[in-house]
Amino acid sequence: MKNQRAIDIVNASLKRRYAAERRFRLYGIAAIAAGLLFLALLFTSIAANGYSAFLQTHVRLDINFDPAVIDPEGSRAPQALSGANYAALVRRSMQELFPEVTGRQDRRTLNGLVSSGASYQLRDMVMADPALIGTTRSVWVPADDDVDMYAKGHIPVDVPEAQRRIKDLPLSWLRKLESEGRIEKRFNTTFFTAGDSREPELAGIRGALMGSLYTVIVTLALSFPIGVATAIYLEEFAPRNRWTDLIEVNINNLAAVPSIVFGLLGLAVFLNFMALPRSAPLVGGLVLTLMTLPTIIIAGRAALKSVPPSIREAALGIGASRLQTVTHHVLPLALPGMLTGTIIGMAQALGETAPLLMIGMVAFIVDIPGGFFDPATVLPVQIFLWADSPERAFVERTSAAILVLLGFLVIMNAIAVLLRKKFERRW
Amino acid sequence: MNSISYEAKMGMEQREGVTAGAARPGDAVPAADVSGKAEDRRMVGDHTHPNPVMVCRDVTVHYGEKRAIHDVSLDVGANEVIAMIGPSGCGKSTFLRCLNRMNDTIDGCRVSGSILLDGQDIYDRRTDVVPLRARVGMVFQKPNPFPKSIYENVAYGPRIHGLARSRTELDEIVQTSLEKAGLWGEVKDRLDQPGTGLSGGQQQRLCIARTISVSPEVILMDEPCSALDPIATARIEELIDELRGNYSIAIVTHSMQQAARVSQRTAYFHLGDLIEVGDTADIFTNPRHRLTEDYITGRFG
């Protein structure tokens, strides 16, 4: 009788409970969906803004490599060739296209349609192949950033002249060039091969990318082993006492220290005390190491905790030393979890700007760093700097740089996930 | 207690089996041989019960490609204790977990055949596992109290099923359940202490109390005493005997002594087949199938 009652009660409540179950599940799906949606939203909005930066408008000019301009003495000495006035060649060919433009101001405007990078491009061409001198070639040179913006439709032409960066006169020239097929969008190799520049059409992320690479290498090479070693010590060796409590609280607390304070620390310790060079990826890597260590240690300890104690007992029981137990049995099992912490920590390090401010990595650096001691900047800093630049053309480049950073991040994550998979093969 | 005293009869025999084995050192028989060579695996004995609560017919379970049990038909009768014995891996737990669909939680586990509870197929699509499991409770091999207080452990089921309308009613359920599980006396003064702090035997009794708190009709026990010492085991066996008055109990055990002590009927499984079912007394004194006999006398292969 009582049974009957109990089961009736159960049955009566079922509808409500299943509704709760469905709701709960829905919350779960909604949460994941929200997370992924945000990611997608961010990604698409960045991609929508940034994809056009992978193209760059070029102008086709007929350049006469006039020996009189390039090498009046005919020596063909590299010194002379590199110092020649290539801008004059560009100007001359523009002039030939628009002979009707005469006023000084107008001609300045006309010449401004192509990038100042055009002359460097010609110089490089001549340096690579001096035989060009004396010939006339049709050359695609990068257009000025305003032209680029116009060609990509970022400058509306149906508004009053005063509200446009490109006025009516140059607009007419551009239309003419367009009709002659002299304007074309081409893949923007500069973006991937050049360092920073104040001319958007000449700016690239190679320098920042290399800087990030060097910095991340330092960070990874230091923080992973140190983090793992610390986690192992605290979890496997350290006695539970005040001293280890202190270390534990310290590590948790370091996770909450604002990143810029790590910059202050880096300034005081690495630059002022240890006299390491300013703006160097080495120092950046060191600072980011200190910043990411807590994350790696905390995740590493959690991973070590989840290795069943029976495995340790088994190894100790047949006479393995503690260290052997850890390296032979525990570590391989804990590695996937440690990699999770490393992924998050490195992702954070890769996106960090503030601490680098204090150690001179928020800087305009054109030359591509070639090592750990060369002045360098990193991708998020490049993004930060470009985002603060007045030129409109930097808007899309900022987004494109973010895309590259995300790509970097995805590759790093993918490697770590693969590694995690590999080690996760438990039996 | 209508079970027979197994040890008295079998002890000597089994002992000798082991002694015989030990007498041939190095000649350890590989476990694989246990499978036997194309033996007769047809079931003997009567798998039905005059007053069944659960009726299983032709139950086959696959884990992925692997078949764990094959065409098992067996009844669980009202107010009886039915023991399931058999060598490791023969499918006792698998069969037991079919009875309250705990197998649902295992990926790739497929069940076919029919299992009826009060005439209704529990694997029917319309059957709801929640009330099913409230009616068919389960106690596991390793005591698994929740990391909550003793009170909350027992109150958990009534709470989620909404069996108590008030706090007093809940208190009452908790007390009766703990009393039935023979634990009340030991814990009544510390109901708010964690259930995980009890001794192994107490924990197992707590799990039993938790199970009976929702007034199930059938209780499934999967080797409930294997982690316990003799005293705790004896106490749980007492309890089972007592619970039989109100519940039907299906128990898996590795200890033939235990099966002999607590059960009225015994089912012997072998490599996924149900080999023999019958009165416990009969099975142990007079096994009809050679495999059963081999097993209970400790002779194998």
Place this chain on the structure above:
Amino acid sequence: MNSISYEAKMGMEQREGVTAGAARPGDAVPAADVSGKAEDRRMVGDHTHPNPVMVCRDVTVHYGEKRAIHDVSLDVGANEVIAMIGPSGCGKSTFLRCLNRMNDTIDGCRVSGSILLDGQDIYDRRTDVVPLRARVGMVFQKPNPFPKSIYENVAYGPRIHGLARSRTELDEIVQTSLEKAGLWGEVKDRLDQPGTGLSGGQQQRLCIARTISVSPEVILMDEPCSALDPIATARIEELIDELRGNYSIAIVTHSMQQAARVSQRTAYFHLGDLIEVGDTADIFTNPRHRLTEDYITGRFG
């Protein structure tokens, strides 16, 4: 086999004990009562052995503030199997783990008294636990093979102790160990498969093979069969009997039948005290201490 057949004599009696318990429903005796009221806990019997491998004197173990065992003196003799029995929590495992200093891994565990292996105190500061544990091997209650191949499981010990100079020598050690553990036949064709993929009984035998692979002098076994079915248990018991030729074995068990079957001497622990030691046959047929008698007859408190 010089052990007596325990069941034949005790079975009926114990059975009755349980039945008697069951006859008083609801009157479950609180476990705490087991502690007894100021009983005489002085040890009876002879704790020494004429040819000891390990000599323990006045071993006391504390976990933090809590005293787990108290002034236990006991020898482990050469080529004997000594069984330790007693109710749950009485300190059997604790004592066993002292013998190869596995207690070192537990925070807050302090050991006092002396434990000599071949005359040398293993708790001496200069004693290195690594070779100690190679000499005093351990098999745990739950089979705990490494998540590696069967071969690697057995080869691990010889590898870290540098017992094999070449691959062939290692192969040989692995094979002999597996053969001694009675597992070779079953696994010889799949040595590269994971040890965790074996059945429970096989896993436990693998762990035994792993332990004997480093040729220990003493093997400690903490309830090695509690997770196993009778067949696997029987096989392990056989194995223990066989191993006795070369090793000294200390085994903790909850099953008095098992203790009776495999051991030559038995030690009964009660609430941290060693109550009685003696020939297994004597202990089970003629316990001298009341506590021992109560325990083995299933009467308590």
Place this chain on the structure above:
Amino acid sequence: AARDYISIVGSSTVYPFATVVAEQFGKTSSFKTPKIESTGSGGGLKLFCAGVGVENPDITNASRRIKSSEVETCAANGVKEIVEIKIGYDGIAVANSKQAGQFSLTRRDLYLALAKDVPAADGSEKLVANPYKTWKDVNPALPATAIEVLGPPPTSGTRDAFVELVMEHGCKDTPWVAAMEKSDKNAFKAACFTIREDGAYIEAGENDNLIVQKLEANPDALGIFGFSFLDQNTDMVQGSLIDGVAPTFEAIASGDYPVSRPLFFYVKKAHVGVIPGIQEYVNEFTSDKAWGPEGYLADKGLIPMPEEERAKFANDARNMTPMEM
């Protein structure tokens, strides 16, 4: 490792101009491109004044003049000879979205709209907490939109300049307040220089692009930022007329537009001749093709100085004439 490039630090306002010169210099000379850090004027001067030596920067940019206290710090650290070069002007624009109408403001309007305490409207000679909620309250000619101005935080040089050039001036339009400058300097400062903190003035960080974007998103708001950002975003925002003058290149250069400030850089003379390229870089910066009215800096929004001022500083640069204070 030896340093063979110029190290420049300092103002984020000068950064966009200095970098153009640096890039040009790097591309056209045999020297490496200088490294330019954007640390803010004060931070730059601190680094600059830390001492002589390779580890210290050679040049610092500043959006204000160096302070005498800073000169003292420099001297104390051995940085004795500092060459001061003024490079031009930066206009500070008050702008709003093109979706709304253009504002025509006086400095007094701005003062009344943004000061924390303003002279009581009834003419009595006392200061009251700023009661104005809409622009119309300030000046009936203005629209009735709520006062909402996005501007730089107190830590920014732009903010200092704005306060000096707009607030102080607007404040002095009230004679009795102006008189306070003589009688009670502190009270005068408190009255004129404190910006309201009740939400009408929104401190919006140092990223001027962000302010432009926020204006675009919020047509009711006004924003305060550098001229180059106005120049680049003429399709989105419009500069308000201040005292009747629009912020155009010409108006700022001629000095008609009242809100502009000078920009500087400072050279550590001790480094000239030992760090490669300093002289050449400074020469490039002070050449007409860079900072002249038609130079490339003008293209980037730097307002050039008058002819004679350019000549003076170009001369200082060529001779590395140390400043005197």
Place this chain on the structure above:
Amino acid sequence: MSVTTLAIVLLALSAAAYYVGRQRSFAVSRGSGGVRALHSLPGYYGMLTALWCGLPALLVLAGWVAFEPYIVTKLVVAGLPDEIRALPDARLGLVVNDIRNLVSGNIVSAQVDPAMQAAADHYRSLVQTGSAALAVVVLALAAGGIGLAWKRIHPGLRARNQVEGVVKAFLVLCSTIAIFTTIGIVLSVLFEALRFFHSVPVSEFLLGLKWSPQMAIRADQVGSSGSFGAVPLFTGTLMISFIAMFVAVPIGLMSAIYLSEYANRRFRAVAKPLLEILAGIPTVVYGFFAALVVAPALRDGGAALGLDVSSESALAAGLVMGIMIIPFVSSLSDDVINAVPQSLRDGSYAMGATRSETVRKVIIPAALPGIVGGVLLAVSRAIGETMIVVMAAGLAANLTANPLQAVTTITVQIVTLLVGDQEFDSPKTLAAFALGLMLFVVTLILNVIALHVVRKYREQYE
């Protein structure tokens, strides 16, 4: 030999030493009953020998790398003409820099005069001698190390213990880095903070309700007196962190639950790393998102509801920050939820609990300590975040409980004070250090409390 080659040679030598040590152990064991008589595995003797060979030599090498420039410079300077030597140190350093530029073939500042050229040659020769000497010393040390180890090896040598001792020392060293970092941080903010407290009393800083660092930092500058009550910053930090947690904890936790309890393995393998990307997007990007998408949307939404939402609001910043820290909660919680033993789930399901009941009543309570750890990490990240707040919540230190208003946080103030126009003895700039110290102390206290709470909780359940 350059330092790099030397290091490589040293590595090679250590490898050789390993081999030598191993062989030696075989040799010494032959007399006393074979390898089994050795205390440790032969490999450990090898490692010990390698350590003896590599470690001291490496230390010397590192020391040289650290001090070489100093020593060489001293020597070069000693050889310079008197008038140059008379220069102050810093100027001298510049000259030396130029000499170094000359030596390494870099661009030099001016024409190369004979004195410079001579100095450069001197420098070059010194470096050459130095590195030759270094090579000799290092190699000798390495060889000596091998020899010493070779001599010491005998069957009873506890090689494993010694090698493990070195490794353990390394582990301990690593774990102290956290302590040193903490000390470093405290030291790098302490003195400035103390100077700040000289001009602004601690009580005013801690209890003051008004934060306005508008202070004249130079004589001719306009500004007002400034006030430094940090309470609005604390409340702002709290509010934004709270909003962020309000977003991140439910989403992160529910994601973790879904991933570990409901989703199939393949979905989990994809979704988890995808969510982890959220943690790596540069905060500038989030900042723009918050300022240009979320804030206007809130404003318009608020206007539609008749609410007055400031265009810079704590809400916008908090929401976006919440998104950023989702992975901290989700990934770490997912790990701990997975670690909850299956037996507890089985226990609950067997009672007839639904999945959600099991999750809510059994799994979450059991996993709580670990989840709290993840949440604490996320809170930490939220407290330390700057860029989003600067861009979306503004800098106005309002003391308000209204999330629709602009607030600012401690870290934002630290950053703006440090990167804006500054003066290093004005309280305005020093305040940044005081804030840093305060934040450090406060989070430290919170962490100590958290540690104890989690401990207590854990003990109760284990």
